[in-house]
Amino acid sequence: xxxxxxxxxxxxxxxxxxxxxxxxxxxxxxxxxxxxxxxxxxxxxxxxxxxxxxxxxxxxxxxxxxxxxxxxxxxxxxxxxxxxxxxxxxxxxxxxxxxxxxxxxxxxxxxxxxxxxxxxxxxxxxxxxxxxxxxxxxxxxxxxxxxxxxxxxxxxxxxxxxxxxxxxxxxxxxxxxxxxxxxxxxxxxxxxxxxxxxxxxxxxxxxxxxxxxxxxxxxxxxxxxxxxxxxxxxxxxxxxxxxxxxxxxxxxxxxxxxxxxxxxxxxxxxxxxxxxxxxxxxxxxxxxxxxxxxx
Amino acid sequence: xxxxxxxxxxxxxxxxxxxxxxxxxxxxxxxxxxxxxxxxxxxxxxxxxxxxxxxxxxxxxxxxxxxxxxxxxxxxxxxxxxxxxxxxxxxxxxxxxxxxxxxxxxxxxxxxxxxxxxxxxxxxxxxxxxxxxxxxxxxxxxxxxxxxxxxxxxxxxxxxxxxxxxxxxxxxxxxxxxxxxxxxxxxxxxxxxxxxxxxxxxxxxxxxxxxxxxxxxxxxxxxxxxxxxxxxxxxxxxxxxxx
Numbered sequence: 001x002x003x004x005x006x007x008x009x010x011x012x013x014x015x016x017x018x019x020x021x022x023x024x025x026x027x028x029x030x031x032x033x034x035x036x037x038x039x040x041x042x043x044x045x046x047x048x049x050x051x052x053x054x055x056x057x058x059x060x061x062x063x064x065x066x067x068x069x070x071x072x073x074x075x076x077x078x079x080x081x082x083x084x085x086x087x088x089x090x091x092x093x094x095x096x097x098x099x100x101x102x103x104x105x106x107x108x109x110x111x112x113x114x115x116x117x118x119x120x121x122x123x124x125x126x127x128x129x130x131x132x133x134x135x136x137x138x139x140x141x142x143x144x145x146x147x148x149x150x151x152x153x154x155x156x157x158x159x160x161x162x163x164x165x166x167x168x169x170x171x172x173x174x175x176x177x178x179x180x181x182x183x184x185x186x187x188x189x190x191x192x193x194x195x196x197x198x199x200x201x202x203x204x205x206x207x208x209x210x211x212x213x214x215x216x217x218x219x220x221x222x223x224x225x226x227x228x229x230x231x232x233x234x235x236x237x238x239x240x241x242x243x244x245x246x247x248x249x250x251x252x253x254x255x256x257x258x259x260x261x262x263x264x265x266x267x268x269x270x271x272x273x274x275x276x277x278x279x280x281x282x283x284x285x286x287x288x289x290x291x292x293x294x295x
Numbered sequence: 296x297x298x299x300x301x302x303x304x305x306x307x308x309x310x311x312x313x314x315x316x317x318x319x320x321x322x323x324x325x326x327x328x329x330x331x332x333x334x335x336x337x338x339x340x341x342x343x344x345x346x347x348x349x350x351x352x353x354x355x356x357x358x359x360x361x362x363x364x365x366x367x368x369x370x371x372x373x374x375x376x377x378x379x380x381x382x383x384x385x386x387x388x389x390x391x392x393x394x395x396x397x398x399x400x401x402x403x404x405x406x407x408x409x410x411x412x413x414x415x416x417x418x419x420x421x422x423x424x425x426x427x428x429x430x431x432x433x434x435x436x437x438x439x440x441x442x443x444x445x446x447x448x449x450x451x452x453x454x455x456x457x458x459x460x461x462x463x464x465x466x467x468x469x470x471x472x473x474x475x476x477x478x479x480x481x482x483x484x485x486x487x488x489x490x491x492x493x494x495x496x497x498x499x500x501x502x503x504x505x506x507x508x509x510x511x512x513x514x515x516x517x518x519x520x521x522x523x524x525x526x527x528x529x530x531x532x533x534x535x536x537x538x
């Protein structure tokens with residue numbers, strides 16, 4: 001794998017790759033076209049630099065789209081660091097094992113891939129990856145207030161509770177950002193394709209929490225809360241009031257003025273009606289939630 | 296006719312494979328030369344092939360633009376709701392552990408809520424354009440067999456996620472786009488759990504994610520071809536105007 005090979009592959013689907021300096025959308029078309037031929041993940045950082053030159057002209061991404069992508073990148077940075085530190089935490093080595101460690105490792109890799117993908121899309125002026133420095137996942141804001149989750153990296157249950165909070169927040173955030181991406185259909189599709197992966201993560205983290213709560217290790221059960229989907233505004237376990245906003249509004253049972261409780265035959269319970277739709281969150285609320293984990 | 300001899304395209308979803316096992320060209324001629332049953336076989340082949348022919352007048356066109364996407368989603372939700380309704384009457388479900396019963400019951404109700412929601416929403420927005428109630432064909436699924444049921448559920452859920460993701464770009468209305476987003480993440484939660492029931496840890500594996508860890512969305516045409524396997528003649532859909 002080298003740059004010339006990659007460019008040749010791109011040239012097959014985008015003959016004007018060398019001239020292309022002004023089409024943001026082209027990068028996604030190109031990536032889709034060559035996806036079967038090269039494994040982009042093998043040289044992501046190098047590719048990022050390449051695409052930044054060929055496609056990364058900031059002026060060609062509408063400002064609104066760029067804002068959403070940068071916001072999404074911030075969340076991916078946060079999620080990746082949360083899991084990375086969890087995998088490395090000495091206090092979790094005895095409990096984060098087996099299928100649980102495998103799953104967290106998988107999710108960590110996905111968040112990393114999302115980081116790289118979004119930085120590539122944003123190009124040369126993408127916000128820098130500051131690593132672990134900005135984050136304090138105990139929620140003490142660098143020791144300046146009482147920690148919200150003092151045992152996040154020593155207690156497995158707390159670790160998973162925070163993981164669920166971050167994943168569910170991510171799902172709501174991507175949903176909230178979608179309309180602003182409509183002007184760039186390829187970017188919208190890419191964002192939707194990240195959004196559903198975050199939802200898969202959230203589902204699995206919730207399944208893991210039930211397993212701990214009363215099931216057989218490694219075998220999903222439904223012995224306790226939380227369900228794999230958001231029921232009412234129940235976060236499925238103790239969470240400090242600082243993060244209550246994560247589930248605020250999820251309890252609604254009316255969608256587009258249609259009352260799901262009476263519209264559905266037979267009429268469902270309030271819980272099931274609330275579960276059947278996830279809700280978006282605006283950027284300000286997401287920022288407020290995320291800021292709990294910033295120094 | 297000659298289309299019947301074509302091997303399946305490699306980009307087709309595996310959803311319809313059980314009913315569309317290709318006949319090798321040589322084998323086909325061997326059968327065709329076997330006189331008596333030959334004509335019937337050939338005709339059956341033609342009929343089968345036309346099921347997924349987008350030019351077939353019997354196909355239900357979901358339409359274009361916003362209403363087209365809503366009809367498309369309505370079709371998929373009808374299919375899912377009907378599938379889980381049948382799961383709940385099957386022998387596997389009857390004998391399933393309580394946890395699995397609870398999961399499948401929840402999902403069946405979520406899908407019914409989605410289907411009924413679209414029916415009302417489209418009726419209000421475009422009463423003359425809503426597609427009819429679809430008739431399903433699950434004869435290829437053994438509802439007494441846990442593996443068969445969960446594998447089918449996995450295909451329906453994964454296909455639903457890939458379908459919503461792929462169709463979002465065709466919506467012009469912000470409200471509809473947000474609604475699609477509200478539903479697709481619930482479908483993704485379903486998909487992940489069904490996959491974990493089949494094999495724990497497969498909630499987001501490389502059969503649904505690409506090398507960038509993005510879900511591999513599907514075009515409406517790809518999805519229509521896949522789901523038509525489970526729809527009766529006269530209820531099969533065409534989504535060729537969602538472009």
